Amino acid sequence: MKKLLRSSVCALAVLAVGPSLTIADETCNSPFTSALIKGQEDFLHVWTLGEVGVGDESDKLVTIDVQPNSPTFGKVINSVSVGGRGEAHHTGFTDDRRFLWAGRLDDNKIFIFDLIDPSKPKVVKTITDFADKTGFVGPHTFYATAGRMMIQALSNGKTHDGQTGIVVYNNAGDLISTHPMPLDNGGDGYGYDIGINPAQNVMLTSSFTGWTNYMMDIGQMVKDPEAMKRFGSTMVMWDFKSMKPITTMQVPGAPLEIRWSLRPEDNWAITATALTSKLWLVKQNEKGEWQAKDVGNIGDPSKVPLPVDISITADGKGLWVNTFLDGTTRYYDLTNVEAPKEVYSKKMGSQVNMVSQSFDGKRVYFTTSLLANWDKKGNDNEQWLKAYDWDGKELVEKFTVDFKAEKLGRAHHMKFSAKPTKAAALGE
Amino acid sequence: MRINRHLPLAVPICISFFSVLLVGYIFSKPASSDIEIAIPLGLPPLEAHQRPVKRQVELGRKLFFDRRLAFNNTNSCAMCHIETQGLTSNQSATAIGMEGRSLNRNAPALYNVAYEKTLFHDGRETDLAQQAWSPLLSSLEMANPSIGSVVDRIRGLEDYKGLFETAFDERGVSMETIGAALASYQRTLLAGNSRFDQWYYGKKAGALSDDEKHGFEVFAGKGSCATCHTIGEKSALFTDGNFYVTGIGYHTAIGAGSRVSKVQLAPGEFVEIKHEDMETYSAPRLNDIGRFAVTLDPKDRWSYKTPGLRNVELTFPYMHDGSLSTLEDVVEFYDKGGYEHDGDRVLQPLGLTAKEKADLVAFLKSLTTAEDKAKHSPYR
Numbered sequence: 001m002k003k004l005l006r007s008s009v010c011a012l013a014v015l016a017v018g019p020s021l022t023i024a025d026e027t028c029n030s031p032f033t034s035a036l037i038k039g040q041e042d043f044l045h046v047w048t049l050g051e052v053g054v055g056d057e058s059d060k061l062v063t064i065d066v067q068p069n070s071p072t073f074g075k076v077i078n079s080v081s082v083g084g085r086g087e088a089h090h091t092g093f094t095d096d097r098r099f100l101w102a103g104r105l106d107d108n109k110i111f112i113f114d115l116i117d118p119s120k121p122k123v124v125k126t127i128t129d130f131a132d133k134t135g136f137v138g139p140h141t142f143y144a145t146a147g148r149m150m151i152q153a154l155s156n157g158k159t160h161d162g163q164t165g166i167v168v169y170n171n172a173g174d175l176i177s178t179h180p181m182p183l184d185n186g187g188d189g190y191g192y193d194i195g196i197n198p199a200q201n202v203m204l205t206s207s208f209t210g211w212t213n214y215m216m217d218i219g220q221m222v223k224d225p226e227a228m229k230r231f232g233s234t235m236v237m238w239d240f241k242s243m244k245p246i247t248t249m250q251v252p253g254a255p256l257e258i259r260w261s262l263r264p265e266d267n268w269a270i271t272a273t274a275l276t277s278k279l280w281l282v283k284q285n286e287k288g289e290w291q292a293k294d295v296g297n298i299g300d301p302s303k304v305p306l307p308v309d310i311s312i313t314a315d316g317k318g319l320w321v322n323t324f325l326d327g328t329t330r331y332y333d334l335t336n337v338e339a340p341k342e343v344y345s346k347k348m349g350s351q352v353n354m355v356s357q358s359f360d361g362k363r364v365y366f367t368t369s370l371l372a373n374w375d376k377k378g379n380d381n382e383q384w385l386k387a388y389d390w391d392g393k394e395l396v397e398k399f400t401v402d403f404k405a406e407k408l409g410r411a412h413h414m415k416f417s418a419k420p421t422k423a424a425a426l427g428e
Numbered sequence: 429m430r431i432n433r434h435l436p437l438a439v440p441i442c443i444s445f446f447s448v449l450l451v452g453y454i455f456s457k458p459a460s461s462d463i464e465i466a467i468p469l470g471l472p473p474l475e476a477h478q479r480p481v482k483r484q485v486e487l488g489r490k491l492f493f494d495r496r497l498a499f500n501n502t503n504s505c506a507m508c509h510i511e512t513q514g515l516t517s518n519q520s521a522t523a524i525g526m527e528g529r530s531l532n533r534n535a536p537a538l539y540n541v542a543y544e545k546t547l548f549h550d551g552r553e554t555d556l557a558q559q560a561w562s563p564l565l566s567s568l569e570m571a572n573p574s575i576g577s578v579v580d581r582i583r584g585l586e587d588y589k590g591l592f593e594t595a596f597d598e599r600g601v602s603m604e605t606i607g608a609a610l611a612s613y614q615r616t617l618l619a620g621n622s623r624f625d626q627w628y629y630g631k632k633a634g635a636l637s638d639d640e641k642h643g644f645e646v647f648a649g650k651g652s653c654a655t656c657h658t659i660g661e662k663s664a665l666f667t668d669g670n671f672y673v674t675g676i677g678y679h680t681a682i683g684a685g686s687r688v689s690k691v692q693l694a695p696g697e698f699v700e701i702k703h704e705d706m707e708t709y710s711a712p713r714l715n716d717i718g719r720f721a722v723t724l725d726p727k728d729r730w731s732y733k734t735p736g737l738r739n740v741e742l743t744f745p746y747m748h749d750g751s752l753s754t755l756e757d758v759v760e761f762y763d764k765g766g767y768e769h770d771g772d773r774v775l776q777p778l779g780l781t782a783k784e785k786a787d788l789v790a791f792l793k794s795l796t797t798a799e800d801k802a803k804h805s806p807y808r
Contacts, residue, residue, distance in 0.1 A: 106527060131495070157495065159510050212517065212519045215524055216524050218710075220530050220710065220711070221520075222689065222701060226519060226744070226750070226753060227519065253693050276693050301699075302699055304691075350708070373528040380708045380709075
């Protein structure tokens, strides 16, 4: 009951303060996530894929101390193996930030970690019937709404192709509803990410590919014409409250991560297409119709650098874009969002996938793993977390955790947490 | 319909020509008291050992579609032999297995598997009930650690309680009954009564267009397709069940051909990527020597079984490794005389005209069963 009350209070707080205080990565969390960490984060949780020949070979949630004043700064302080390899991928906080949901794209298990002591996350529930109950597989994006967890799936259990949908659970882990991705009015049925703009009552979704492709060796896939035909080319704008599609926009080449601008006066979102290596802007035209517009290339699209994760600054003026195949992070000036300009780049290693920045943008963290069979092979299969300071001009490395040397596995999705006194400081 | 088990095996019921055209089916007379199956027009009668056992079919279907039969609950038989994708997978050239592991062959389409004398592209198995255990235990596919673990898992599933006992006269879950049930279901996957059958065996003159009829002439004549994809007087499986070299196996094994791939990034948008530039992110490809792996006879190196062609329109991509995307590609491949094989060229160029090639493809598409096409939904 106390937990329910707390959730309700948080939801009311969201409504009361409006989206400007609550949208944020720290800036890529759902706008319904309370208790954003606007100061120094204490812990970084890395959802890590088990790797054959590495440690216990199991997926695990790795917790790293990122508090500079701590004697264990930059060290792994906890690791929770969940058993087996199921293609660990993304995580998401519940709206009250008490629990972290972590999904696996292959066996569809969802682990709910209690972060009451964020230095020692504990699994309190495992959802094992996601595929049986919903018909979808590949729980990818975990996106909190008031008292609910919205999950974007990538595929389905009948064909393992890209026809999929969105699933809604309550915070207790009970299934509430399912919502197929649209197949009419230009919809292609694919799914990937979710981004909600509460002020506009709109939800934006993007599109990737099905189980067969995301589980397959990427080198094999690139040479396979049938496989390469099967990627999403759309983004869908939904009426959030009714969960009905408003319009489907053509965005060729697998549009992935969605980031709404966090500035209150802005009303646009940005995404990157993985295959065609472009930034796309989603905004309304003069008639109020949502449209997607190609606003620039990422690197040299003919070389397919494979843009993956992106992270927007809290002021909506900057965007980190990682390109996986050349192992490079790029920073774009979004002052004119109609014409983003790459102003900085840095070779991070042989491969780089995820990027997460603190709310003030001063600290940026990077990890390496994309998907187990898409990661590079042999010596190019570097697996690490790297932490940097960012002064607006240069990334300065603070520490690295070598996930191979530590026998952990493939480092993937990151989430911040703070000691309880900080976590309660909503609007600090 | 119950049939006396002492009736002669597989004697077609004589029904009128008009009725054949009307319903499109000939009913065989099965031997077992609990066997009942309709044989589509154009297929031969099933011999006793090829017939599904009615009580086992539903259980076999349940097993076939059950993702819990994979070690990690992720893959069923039906995930590679997809009901809406021609009982193969239209999504990739070769099958994708446990944790995304790459197999080196295209998932065989299962249409008319009841008639097959050998199974798999290399023919390494000879009994459909035994065949199921290869993917169940392969570390690349369903990756179960042992026979016993599969048997115990099914025994422990509440929704299987009593089903085996009912289907197998009180015999419970075992290696034998699991295989037999799966085989019974797969033996129902018959494809016939295509427009070709209605024309050729049903004598319905208008069932094929003139172009398709011309394509049949090419198939049986200048194209020499029917040499291996055989057509009988009363029925056709479009396979002789034998093993042949076309050059594709050798071509792949030695890494011949283009070292550049044309890669689709989005509809209508392509780039060319050199294979050397893919090396850092490409896993080594499993070598494949074909039938040789079964016989150890050097003449069987890179030879593969002739596939049946019914529903071939639905079963793309083609060849044992899925390396040809379309029927047009396949016809072009054979027209050019295949690939060189170990210093030799086994096939000869056909010299087909553009019209002959187009009509041959049109004919191949006439081998489609309407009910199977209605189920087909290959996109995504």
